[in-house]
Amino acid sequence: MLTGTGITAGYRDPVVTDVSLTVQPGRTTGLAGPSGSGKSTVARVLALLHKPFSGTVEIDGETVTGFRFKATQRTKIGVLFQQPRLSVDPRFTLRQAIAEPLRGGDVTELADLVMLTGDLLDRRPHEVSDGQLQRACLARALALKPRYLICDEMTTMLDASTTAALVGVIRAYQRESGAGVLAISHDATLLARWADETVRLSAPLPR
Template structure:
């Protein structure tokens, strides 16, 4: 299980306070709430990219003690962000984007490209030469490269049309069926979460002082 318990987190000030959430293997948990409710902050904490002010994160029973670059459990969690163009080096080809975590394993790059339905001609293009949907497919391939136990999708479909959204969700479901991975799906799209998630947790907007 990927579990956040009593998480209080933010930047200068807390954005979320005493929030708990658990993602079981094989399960998809939706996370919804208005802008400013702390969905992305919680996602970054659970992805071990942001250290909380208080609370704990455990992965398969192991308590996380270090975050960001010191987090030894980071490879167990894949992350897919909202804006793919901000998530990649614009100088990289899609092939190099996918290969980034793989240390030159081209066979695995080919396998992942096939999984997300990227053809060879697309792999040799740079981000400005492909659509948002094609670039997000490459980002998904990169997120799955090290076969994570958990996948955090932070508004991954915001920039995409309906067909690209359906394709990405289909790839993730197939990956779950094969690996029993747990997924945290963050979205403003209630219809998407109704179709995709096993259950949905809702965060409230913080009180204004």
């Protein structure tokens, strides 16, 4: 399990306080809440990209001690962000972006998994649509076969058909690998269809 217990985190000041949630293998946990409630902050903590002020993160029973560059357990977690154009080096082709975690190698199987045709792989981000670029980002997130996948508002910039296709790819990956998924979204209808259970964060208190 991927577990966050008593997470208080933010930047100069706390954005979330005493949040606990669990992502179980083979299941999808939804995370919902209004803008500013700290959903992305929780995602970054669980992805080991941001150190909390307090609380603990455990991966398969092992307490995490390192975050960001010290995170030795990062390869167990794949992350898919909201804005694919901020997630990919604009100089990279899609082929290079997908291969980045692999440090080279053939990405044909990964491209096929996310339904990217060969002619798209040699294009750069500005030459493809948001949906095509997010497909490449999903392939990159799955490249190291993570035990857990964190999807932080991954469908916000996508149309309904692309959203359905990417969720279908993730579900198929879960069936094959037993991976757990944290699905973060403001779309209650999507979470109702996708998540096995949903944790809701409250609106931030006025200062």
